[in-house]
Amino acid sequence: MAGSQDFAVDPRNAAARVWLNGALVAKEDAKVSIFDAGFVVGDGVWEGLRLHRGRLLFLDTHLDRLFAGAAAIGLDIGMDRSQVIAALNQLLAANGMEDGVHLRLMVTRGPKSAANQDPRNALGTPTVVILAEWKSPSPAIVTQGLKLASVSIRCSPAEMFDMRLNSHSRLNLIIALNEAIALGADEGIMLDPHGFVSSCNATNFFWVRDGEVRTSRGDYCFNGVTRGNVIRLCRENGIPLALGDFPIEDCRAADEAFVTGTFGGLTPVREIDGVPCRSACPDPSPAGCANCTRP
Numbered sequence: 060m061a062g063s064q065d066f067a068v069d070p071r072n073a074a075a076r077v078w079l080n081g082a083l084v085a086k087e088d089a090k091v092s093i094f095d096a097g098f099v100v101g102d103g104v105w106e107g108l109r110l111h112r113g114r115l116l117f118l119d120t121h122l123d124r125l126f127a128g129a130a131a132i133g134l135d136i137g138m139d140r141s142q143v144i145a146a147l148n149q150l151l152a153a154n155g156m157e158d159g160v161h162l163r164l165m166v167t168r169g170p171k172s173a174a175n176q177d178p179r180n181a182l183g184t185p186t187v188v189i190l191a192e193w194k195s196p197s198p199a200i201v202t203q204g205l206k207l208a209s210v211s212i213r214c215s216p217a218e219m220f221d222m223r224l225n226s227h228s229r230l231n232l233i234i235a236l237n238e239a240i241a242l243g244a245d246e247g248i249m250l251d252p253h254g255f256v257s258s259c260n261a262t263n264f265f266w267v268r269d270g271e272v273r274t275s276r277g278d279y280c281f282n283g284v285t286r287g288n289v290i291r292l293c294r295e296n297g298i299p300l301a302l303g304d305f306p307i308e309d310c311r312a313a314d315e316a317f318v319t320g321t322f323g324g325l326t327p328v329r330e331i332d333g334v335p336c337r338s339a340c341p342d343p344s345p346a347g348c349a350n351c352t353r354p
Contacts, residue, residue, distance in 0.1 A: 078189035097167030101228035110160035204329030208244035223282035262318035
């Protein structure tokens with residue numbers, strides 16, 4: 060069983076450097092204080108980015124989301140946009156990375172004078188970390204697709220806990236994933252407060268019925284960059300698309316389904332709540348069919 064975040068191991072990552080507060084350090088030396096706001100209370104924001112053929116994909120959109128998220132929680136990153144880009148490029152150059160790389164840019168409120176949630180106790184120096192790894196989705200994900208199961212944990216509205224913030228606080232999503240794993244699935248489908256399909260615990264969710272691509276309205280799900288690109292491509296190419304309030308029964312009857320995220324791009328789904336999707340194998344090549352475990 061492999062979730063949407065599962066990856067193929069690459070030995071080159073053992074020697075990859077980490078960007079930590081302006082310094083390039085070995086992984087074993089990449090450490091932060093136990094009083095760091097991110098460690099103490101999950102106080103921070105992050106971005107996932109993808110390096111493909113020498114380019115950081117959709118970089119402007121990712122940085123827009125990063126700075127908007129920081130502003131929403133009153134966090135001064137301590138770097139402007141050009142400085143963040145320079146740090147990203149510095150790390151990639153130091154590691155000799157040009158393709159097939161996933162990056163995680165993390166910013167917390169930094170060390171605090173005491174281990175509590177009050178942001179006024181921060182010492183004023185944010186912690187900025189950039190991880191860059193050669194990382195590709197596990198072949199099992201691509202050839203077999205994911206098993207999804209609906210779970211009891213709901214996506215929350217912005218006035219409670221805004222799912223559109225890439226926050227370091229992910230406990231509700233981890234609980235949802237644990238429930239899905241206990242059900243024998245790879246990832247959980249989460250409903251919104253009104254009981255309609257919203258998103259998965261780590262990715263955004265799309266399905267197809269009767270030639271129409273369907274997904275949630277987006278009020279309660281991740282503000283996904285890849286989700287936005289799928290929606291845009293559908294509209295630009297005349298592909299029928301519906302953003303709406305759908306019950307879980309609607310996606311159980313899907314002809315096909317997929318999840319989206321920066322790491323995996325578009326990842327196929329083979330089963331929802333024990334019901335196989337009616338589409339062909341995600342990888343129709345002979346090699347893909349030989350590895351497929353779908354009924």
